[in-house]
Amino acid sequence: MYDLVIRGGTVVDGSGLPGYRADVGITAGRITRIGRILDLALESDFHRMFIQAVVSDDPADPLPVMRHPRTVMTFTDSGAHVGSMADAPLHTLLLGHWVREQRAFTFEEAIRMVTYAPAAAWGFPDRGLLREGLAADLNVIDPDTVAPLMPEVAYDIPGGAYRLRQRATGIAATVVSGEVAFREGVHTGALPGRLLRGPLAPITNRPGRRR
Template structure:
């Protein structure tokens, strides 16, 4: 059903709206939720993500301010944005002090991700730009040099790719050029470009100037150049 139609129904059908609110307010009696699958809302940590920088306002706080239930507040906020607004509910590492402690642990590998296993729910490709913008530039928790090493050398060597991760003669020339003063993730967007027309999240970065793979420029200011020098890499633990 198109978003416009959904919005009209939510605005003009009070019975449907009441039914959705009642369902959201029911106690959860389903299976234990462990991963990225849909979960019952925890309204105090269920946030309106209308911009990248934190803090984001919780739906619980908005509901208290408006004198309605959290489910009603969520519907109201969604309608105010024509249903084009993100809500986020973290399931790990929301406490930033705990997250920083983990990141600083010498056994942690901070900035790698599958970046696509749950394409309609999770956007992990902003981990690196978030590290550079938030933890380096805004918080000063890491130096720029420390963060670059975490993104490059530490990750490459952890996965057994010893010909990558350093700018050194004889190494594979995989290079990213960025502006440290403006680097940050942009807001994600929803696109329907999978083969079946299904949706996925897509996110670009601000301040990302070029990506070079094996010496060839493949991305320039977020635009693909048409070059395809990459290849599938398999680490030493790969089993046929």
């Protein structure tokens, strides 16, 4: 859980309850004094995590979007904001929160949402299904424990820059092209992955076309 959540100018704690309103100074639902937030950060030597949610306060609002047949459960900005955003837990949040805790989807529905659906949408016919002749890319998941862990700051970018890293629990192994690349979240040293280009890549990369 996050220590503090600022959602739409209103402060709530990690459980979604208004646990910090008196401490940070709230008037008519708006933040009027930031001092306590800074105190919380200083007390932990800036290791305390905060999140500012930019979606609706009602946790039921995403469901109609998630259930829409044209929705694809994926997100990335190609690493443009690695020091301020951590969107990696999208899939484990789906499995842990929306499937196991909320029962909004079956496990099978959720797996399809993060495997076959994006593979079909992005034009990768050799992925997204466990079928003879297709790429052997898969995760070995424990449905009873899979969930995102708290983000952490990692200083592992070349040059000493930092990024937010968010791991998960409940994933025993990640297999890429038939090789185990991660076991219990730890890299095995294997590097079987390669760059994938969708069907539109040859068109956009033709000479004379703007890239």
